[in-house]
Amino acid sequence: MGIAERKERDKTERRQSILDAAQHLFIEQGFEKVSMRNIADAIEYSPATIYLYFKDKNELLFALQNQAFGRLAQEFESVFEIEHPAERLSAIGHKYLTFAFAHPELFQLMFVMNGPMEAVKARGEAQPWASGRAAFDRVVRAMQAGIDAGVFRHADAEVAALLVWAQVHGLATIYLSNRAMIFSEERRQTIIEEAMNLFNQVLHHGL
Amino acid sequence: MGIAERKERDKTERRQSILDAAQHLFIEQGFEKVSMRNIADAIEYSPATIYLYFKDKNELLFALQNQAFGRLAQEFESVFEIEHPAERLSAIGHKYLTFAFAHPELFQLMFVMNGPMEAVKARGEAQPWASGRAAFDRVVRAMQAGIDAGVFRHADAEVAALLVWAQVHGLATIYLSNRAMIFSEERRQTIIEEAMNLFNQVLHHGL
DNA sequence: CAAATATACTGAACGGTGTTCAGATTTACC
């Protein structure tokens, strides 16, 4: 069955090359420029060919999203060496925010855009959006550690983790959606950082 | 000059009727269905006619956004009777979240979509996004009152207000962008509320 | 080896989008 295996491998390789081209377009040109036609041009295929490897654009975006979550997980790696619960949580928040600013397009794909979530819905899995859940679980675990250590009062780690996520997520999306325009350009650069400092204070204070 | 006046009035009336049709489409059918052609159909005009009243779609969305901010301001009205700073702030947060769930399409127009902000940029005004700034100022004033009353420690009211805004905004957008999918359907309904309760605790604790 | 089959790919089309512009129509003025 050597031939069948090679074919399978070739197929996943071509699938991956589509994803690579799409990701490249995403990062290089922004998500508005990521059209099926542009992806097709980049890999010198016909647009119709992409539909042999992905059901539709949402499915492609979903695959791309999963790949991007791999990157974020990588960023989170080092954080789990930190012992102090509040500091570990604030480090996670910091990494989240840094990732959002460093890769705004990927961040939007992961946490803002509708397309990938439509694919998640369409799949109708029992455990939808596993990659998102896995990322969130890291926050929950860090929070639970803090509660167990008596640093945080609130009993429900999931609720507290959601609040922490939402806090940083809110700062990131306010900035990335240009809603920080209400601040002058100089202020805009620093106020997010100041807000994060205040957030860290709140965290260390015990939540 | 009675005629010139009437013409001017007619013009603003037609402009308004375009906005009304667009808003109706927005609320009734969702923002994906708000196309220039659909708006034109609703008011029985040609799509080209809309461009006599709005420079482009972004400019139309911007006008619609301003209108929506009027609604939010209305929601905020009652809040400013509350004396206790922490309670006033948490009431603002509650209204913000309630508005987001009650009018998700308008919320996205105001705080998520890119189009209206592109128009803001294109206008190049000295005080960009005045309606957003006005809404935020209400939060800042409430926060400043809290600082003055010694309830909140942090000196910079703007930074603290941004953090409060981002907290609630994060919860709203996580839910509305379907990222709360990581929770079971029943949990999804209640966990946002629980997170808000925890947030209120933090606020009352003094931030 | 040749024919049949399975695999891979594509051109062209469908209906949708925002936008522009020459031309038609309606209105106001002298």
Next chain:
DNA sequence: GGTAAATCTGAACACCGTTCAGTATATTTG
């Protein structure tokens, strides 16, 4: 009534996601 100004539109342009009949290539079978 005739001219000028204001108002509106049909048709087109270049894009979008998606589908499908048809072509070309590679593999399997007789």
